[in-house]
Amino acid sequence: MSFMKNIITWFSTYQEKMKKRTLRIHRNIEAARLRRARRKRGLAYTYCKNCGTKLKGMYCHRCGQYALDIYQPFWKYIQQYFENVYQFDTKVWQTLWLMFTRPGFLTREFNAGKINSYVHPFRLYMFVSVLFFTFFFMVAEEETDKALTTFRSSKITSGLVEKLNEGSFSQDTAVYVYNGRGLIAALENRGVEHADSLISVTRLFTSLELDWVAMPRILLDTCCTKQYPTDSELDEIRQIQDLLAADSLQTGEEYGVDLIPGMTIYNENQLTAEKIEACMKFQADSLKGELTPVYRWSQRAEESDALRENSLAAYMIGQLSKWTPLYMMFLLPLFAWLLKKAYRKKHMPYMWHFAHAVHLNTLFLILLPLPLAYALTAFDWQTLSLAPGVDIAFGLFAIAVFAYMLWSLHTVYRDGWIRTFLKTLLVIVIFTVLSFLFAGIAIVSLLMEVSKQV
Structure with a gap:
C-alpha cells in the first residue's frame, strides 16, 4: 500500500511540475510577444508616405503600405528582405526550439488560435x-x-590503385588515347596519388578528343582497350596532316609552328613542335593497312x-x-x-x-x-x-x-x-x-x- 501511495504521490507531483512548466512557457511566450509588439509599435512618421492618410498602426488602413522607417539601419533592410522574400522570420528560432523540445505544442497553440506568436506552420x-x-x-x-x-573508369580496379600508389612507375609508353585528360580525372577519383605526374597528355585533335599520352605500361595493359579510328576520324586526321605538310612546304621549314587556319589540333592557340610531331607520326593510310591503333580507357564506345x-x-x-x-x-x-x-x-x-x-x-x-x-x-x-x-x-x-x-x-x-x-x-x-x-x-x-x- 505504501508503495502505491508513493507512486500516486510522485505522479501528482510530476503533474504539478508539468503544469507549472507549461504556465511558465506560456508566460515567456506572451512576454516575447509583448516585446515584439512594443518594438513595432513606434511609428517613424504620422502620415502614410504613399497616400497621406493618418496612420493608426504599422500599416496604412487605406492603401496597406507598411510604415517603413527610411532611416533604419541597413541590417534591418536585410532582415525585412529575408522575411518577405524567403519566408524567414525572426520568430523561426523560437518556433524551431519549441518544435524540438515540445512535440505537439505548436499544433495545440495553432488550434487555440495563437498563430501570430510563432511562424505559421505552412510558412x-x-x-x-x-x-x-x-x-x-x-x-x-x-x-x-x-x-x-566512376562507371566510366570501372577498369581501374582497387588492386591497380594500390600498385600505382605503392610502386614507382615511369612514363615508358606513349600511345594515342581518347580523352587522356579524363583518364587522369578517373585515376584521381579512384584515389591514385599524383596521377598528373604518372601521365603526360598532349591534346592533338580537339574535335575527336584524341590525345598523345605518355603513361606507365601497366596502365596501358590493364585499363586501355585497343581499337582503330573510324573513317570520318581518319579523314579529319589526314586533312590536318595535309595542312601541316603544305605549311612546311610554304615556309621551307619542317612543320612550321605558325597557326594554320581551320586547324583543330592546337590548344590555347599554341601549336608546339611536340604536337606537330605526334600528329605526323599517326599512320592514317587504311588502304595499305598502315593504321596506327588508338586506345580507349573508358568502357564507352563513343564520346557521344x-x-x-x-x-x-x-x-x-x-x-x-x-x-x-x-x-x-x-x-x-x-x-x-x-x-x-x-x-x-x-x-x-x-x-x-x-x-x-x-x-x-x-x-x-x-x-x-x-x-x-x-x-x-x-x-x-x-x-x-x-x-x-x-x-x-x-x-x-x-x-x-x-x-x-x-x-x-x-x-x-x-x-x-x-x-x-x-x-x-x-x-x-x-x-x-x-x-x-x-x-x-x-x-x-x-x-x-x-x-x-x-
Whole structure:
C-alpha cells in the first residue's frame, strides 16, 4: 500500500511540475510577444508616405503600405528582405526550439488560435523545404557526376590503385588515347596519388578528343582497350596532316609552328613542335593497312554516349528537383486526412489535422539530412556498396521520427499512450505504403519520359 501511495504521490507531483512548466512557457511566450509588439509599435512618421492618410498602426488602413522607417539601419533592410522574400522570420528560432523540445505544442497553440506568436506552420514548412531541396539536389548533382565518372573508369580496379600508389612507375609508353585528360580525372577519383605526374597528355585533335599520352605500361595493359579510328576520324586526321605538310612546304621549314587556319589540333592557340610531331607520326593510310591503333580507357564506345549520359542525368535531376517538392506537398493533405480518420471521434476541423501534418513533415525534413549525409559519405560507387552502420543510422532516424510522432499525437489528441501508440503505428504504415506507391508511379512515369529521349 505504501508503495502505491508513493507512486500516486510522485505522479501528482510530476503533474504539478508539468503544469507549472507549461504556465511558465506560456508566460515567456506572451512576454516575447509583448516585446515584439512594443518594438513595432513606434511609428517613424504620422502620415502614410504613399497616400497621406493618418496612420493608426504599422500599416496604412487605406492603401496597406507598411510604415517603413527610411532611416533604419541597413541590417534591418536585410532582415525585412529575408522575411518577405524567403519566408524567414525572426520568430523561426523560437518556433524551431519549441518544435524540438515540445512535440505537439505548436499544433495545440495553432488550434487555440495563437498563430501570430510563432511562424505559421505552412510558412515554416516552405522555409525548411526550400533549404532542404536546394542543398539536396546540389549534392545529388555532384554525386551523379561522381557516379558517371566512376562507371566510366570501372577498369581501374582497387588492386591497380594500390600498385600505382605503392610502386614507382615511369612514363615508358606513349600511345594515342581518347580523352587522356579524363583518364587522369578517373585515376584521381579512384584515389591514385599524383596521377598528373604518372601521365603526360598532349591534346592533338580537339574535335575527336584524341590525345598523345605518355603513361606507365601497366596502365596501358590493364585499363586501355585497343581499337582503330573510324573513317570520318581518319579523314579529319589526314586533312590536318595535309595542312601541316603544305605549311612546311610554304615556309621551307619542317612543320612550321605558325597557326594554320581551320586547324583543330592546337590548344590555347599554341601549336608546339611536340604536337606537330605526334600528329605526323599517326599512320592514317587504311588502304595499305598502315593504321596506327588508338586506345580507349573508358568502357564507352563513343564520346557521344558520355554526353548523352550526362544529358539524361541532368534531365532526371532537373525533373526530380521540379516535382519532388510538389510531391511532398501533395503528401501533406493525405497525411492530414489519415490523422482525421484516425481521430474522427475527436470531431476536429480538417485544418487542425493539416497543421499537425505540416509540423510533423517539417521536422522530418530537418532530421532527414543526418542519415542521408552519412549514407553519402559511406557509399562506394565502385562496388555499389554501403559501409557498415548506414542501416543503423536510418534505423535510429526511423525510431526518432516514430517517437516524436507518438509524443506529438499524445500531446495534441490527449489519448492514452497505448491507444496513441497503436494509432501512430497504423498511420505510419498506411502513409508509408501510399507514399511509396505514388512515388513508384511517378518514377515509372519519369523513366518512360527518359526512355523516349534515349
